[in-house]
Amino acid sequence: MRYWMTAAVAICVSLPTMAGAQNTPANHHDAVDQLSPALARQIDRASEQVLAETGVPSASVAIVQNGKIVYTHGYGKARLEPPTPAEPWMRYSIGSISKQFTAAALLLLQQEGKLSIDDPVSKYLPDLTDANQVTIRMILSHTSGYQDYWPEDYVMPPMKKPTTAQHILNVWGKKPLDFAPGTRWQYSNTNYVIAGEIVEKVSGEPLMKFLQQNIFKPLHMDDVWNSDLHALRETDAEGYVRYALGPLRPAPKEGAGWMFAAGELAMPAYDLAQWDISLMDRSLLQPKSYDEFFQPVMLKDGNSSHYALGIFVGSRDGHPYLEHSGEVSGFVSENVVYPKSKAAIVVLTNEIASPAASAIARALTPIVLASPTPAEAQAMQIFTGLQHGQIDRSQFTDWCNAYFDQQALEDYKNSLGQLGKPASIQQTGKSLRGGMTFRAFRVYFPDGKNPLEITTFTEPDGKIEQFIVAPVPKV
Template sequence: MHKALLTVAALALMPATAAFSAPQPLDTGAIDRVVADALKTTQVPSASVAVVQGGRIVFAKAYGEQGPGKPAVADARYPIASISKQITATAILMLADEGKLSLDDAVGKYVPGLTSGDHVTIRQILSHTSGYRDFWPQDFSFADMAHPVKPDAILARWGKAPLDFPPGSQWQYSNTGFVIAGRIIETVSGQPLMQFLSQRIFTPLGMTSAVDADFGMTTADAAPHERYALGPVRVATPAAPGWLFGAGQLAMTASDLARWDIGMMDHKLLSQAGYAAQQTSVKLSSGEDSHYGLGIDVLQWGSHRILEHGGEAVGFLSDNVIAPDDGVAVVVLDNADFGDAQSVIAKKVMALVLPDAKPDAQAAGGLARATSVFDMLRAGRLDRTLFTTNGNFYFTPTAIADYKASLAPLGAPQSIVQTGNGLRGGFTAEQYRVTYPHRTLRIVLRAEPGAGGRIEQFTVYPAG
């Protein structure tokens, strides 16, 4: 899963041989305070943080508990979820550099039977402009995810469904597109995806901890956690194997993700043209800027070019923010799929490293439905006719009880304001900020478009 932040940038890449300016002294005590405050506010159990300055890792530290009674350690793995997309995209670009495929090839050339497979291009699946509907727009594990799946089964269900829009005409985040990308890598290279990534990317960059999150994690690594509203924090049950594949299957340490970032800064894997293709925002057919390259957000924070992506798996959140021209990156991995600790920590630590790098705010919209459902949940009620099958699946008796027990004592909020709106997997993608005198919450709402559209997701999280 992914959270797009902010506004865009478009821009020339620095040459691979550029020397970075001398880094500012790093205030490690300030980082400790930022992380401690975010974990306390959100009750996220742990976070692992790495900082790159001057093109090298200068800080790596873990905080909190990575499992019940287990202090967090910096060499523990966390799933990076959708941050994996930039790695999948790079694998495609490596094959393009070798002349084995073109970004403008139709996806049907390599994966037959897909809807509009003769018209959708590889560039469009990597930039979320293909029209393929996202198979996992929810921020929770839906019922089918309790069962193992193969990539081709995902594509048979979602890759052969009608497109949500004509290819190239809109931007809509789609995990489905990156499952297609993973299958293209396997078809063209003749290798399983993880074997290709290990041999061609992880080994050259020294990323010794990188594994398939479904099979490679152990009890020495971080454990997933979940929460209903402000209820008890519980160890979560991961989705069954196979659901993430090329869209988000990787796990690693924060330091190894930082090594990936350094590889991007130093242009270690791709040609100059390959990195330019990945890091240039794709334009829609209308000429509108998508603010997204190939597997990564392309942003501008003040005068700084920023490459950013977040990730979400069951029980985990992550954020990776890179200022490639400055030789700076901040990696934050945490072991909870609630709250916003990962993005709060990433932004605040980046502000310590690059004080003039300021992300822009999102635009606001309407909020009547969100307010109504929030009030229902505070009272421990739920009008199930308002929800889809998956929405009702999420609201178990335990979930409803936790929502009431944790929200009712807060009373009526001072305000509820919409902070984001978009489209995801055929559903709206709405975010709201709920303000109380001494705390702030965040609502994520996804619903069928149009008047009377049923709600696919309504989740409440503590906000940092």
Template structure:
């Protein structure tokens, strides 16, 4: 039964979009989307990349990159900020592959003096579950950021405070944890983090990445700010060192797309490293918010996503991979005062991703019937007239009791939708449904007799993503 359910779940997964260029109409929609968003928000520029069918099909920049570069170019390196975290995580994984460390080692094994260092693991640094206080929670540059800083100075000021919680018990975004991670990489590798990444990641993939502290000046994009609805102003960059390991990289959207393609194709790194990054880390109570090691595992437009956003001083960015669709979207902007990067990302996804077929009246009726039976199961009182003889045999009193006692505590679903397309099997119509709750989702696998009055031959509920 387990294998059949796995096969059925695979059947419901959207087929990867065939490798194809954007049509002229799609390109025109993208141009309109980006230009209108920049005009509406006042954001000076955006650089985007689109991967479709596993290959780059668009890399384009719009607007003004800086006062010295009035026309943005697609080859310019924008600051990607916290999108960098997945690269720091990768560096640690590569060192583990080399046999030089283990992600379940404690921090104290490598760096002394950090609060809780004898209990915090390297994995907890990468998953934001260490309890170390974040040194930069603000969405602006605080006073100290005008002065250069070293990783050790950040550690001395923030990583030696009392922990905000016991390691592994809660999730709290912590740039401090990534500074510690970067220091450990450098100590174990015997070289700067950026040099290690150049040798092991960027050069092998043909990526022109650089330290964002060096991507400042007349040859590079400039960050912008805005106070409320006032004029758009040039932002003053942070002094050197403040984004170390937690957000230190600058690159073009096209170069970041090369990394996304490696992720979806499982190249460069061993497949189990990619999977480890993307697996949501669970807290000690068994819950998770979907974050793995430097990247989040979520859903958008009913598509599975692997994603991270970034905020540097004067820059906002978004990077999303749709692994089941062999697609990816990169949006880099040079402002930190609007949701332009989010609006562009959502609009691109609606243009680029495969479109679901419009639901028929039969689909709508099947959805209503499935929801009715699901509600009966979670509340008790199953209508056996809606089931075939075999389905009635399956739903013994014990089965009904387990369904009710396990589903009732979840409360009212926040979503109930059909997944994939119906198909025929064994004389029955096979359909799938997803039930969502705030902290989890469930899959429903059904077989039903053809026709609007068809009874259910199968109605199985299993844990979802």
């Protein structure tokens, strides 16, 4: 049950109270397709290109902008036999993205005064290795030292048979720790089996029931499915595996119990996007709980783990993000939330051990976050003009106008014009030098072409002394 982390920067037997969607839920229609046709086409082209390049059968995508779900779409085939087009209401397994729901359950119990996430694990599971030295916060942040029971990207023979959380803890929770608690970060699914067991002991009810009552129902996540206990329905996506460059084949199903609390959930991209909105709005938990939820845990040597409670935390081009990916047999997912930008990207795919979900998320990020600053808008205007061999010389200094002689204009037009209209631009750097303001930009294209870099120098009076376009180094 591996996580697939992006370079910057989403993957159910139903409980008696959880109705399974057989058709597109009516409430999904009202909140989607609010993008302009041009922007929707950019998203479609980028997603379809990644599927074509990777051979992954399908992807389901949900986009959040300005705190609202504005677009959902399915690409490719959710099932190969019989051929079934992917639809946005279909469920996909989300794998390790499930972990943040388990973490939220423990924060809810802390709010109720039933535990503290700084309690030692020994208070609840005293038989585990060094349980008196490991805290709940450590297991939620993967800094405990408990060894991972499933680092592989395939289902091993023992995992095809049913198991229990207690069996996992008896085998992996009682091994010597891989490192002293709090001294290192190392991803481990075992941590979340421990977390799920604590939720059940403290709440007095099954984990899925607790999640349904306290998270899914309040957030109107109506189509969540516990894929740990039962396979997805025929109306949902099917998971696939590919051996080397061979054909796609139905992926084997894990035995019941192996994904408990660490990767058990399946849902449509729409439902995961609703969870993302609750994270950016901080609408479900108390403010202090969200502060702890999103705060990267520090190691004992003072370095950051860059991981909070079930979520990676970082920043991309000035945009803080919360990110996690997930993988279980047949499925890989990617979920990136930009809280300050009120944006999120959910990508669910149905082939194990494939980078397609994260590749789609990377391709969509500049499209979704596109909201150019004045400097970005000016650089984009100049760039698109140069694609046609045109410039407004009043914007440039005499020296820069000399740089853009007839030969330069022809070369810019001939080399850039064939690339088509850019999708977006992002400023990636700014500094002072030589009495001028230096800026660096990245220009992105909707069909997945490699981005280009623009470097500029601007005089205090606003005149542009340099405007140079170059390839982005592949390093």
